Amino acid sequence: MPIQSINARNQFRGRIKEIIDGPVVSEVDVETPHGIVTSVITTRSVKDLQLRVGTEVLALVKATEVSIAKL
Structure with a gap:
């Protein structure tokens, strides 16, 4: 169910898929049909949302800038 608001x-x-806890911020890897999406959020939010490996989530992406480097 996508969030409409x-x-x-x-x-x-x-x-x-994985949570790498830090003292202030944590990395949360979300496995989607399109690949892995990594979110850096506060460790407090990880705890408040009770996020655990295996939890179903919705990764919301809003980019104000996308950089590209030539390989």
């Missing part, structure tokens, strides 16, 4: 158009349903 947020203006992030890029929504990817997936499951948490």
Whole structure:
């Protein structure tokens, strides 16, 4: 079920694959049908949302800038 009341158009349903806890921020890897999406959020939010490996989530992506480097 996509969230309708947020203006992030890029929504990817997936499951948490890995959480790397830090003292202030944590990395949350979400496995989606389109690949892995990594979110850096506060460790407090990880705890408040009770995020665990295997939890189904919706990754919302809103980019104000995308950089590209030539390989």
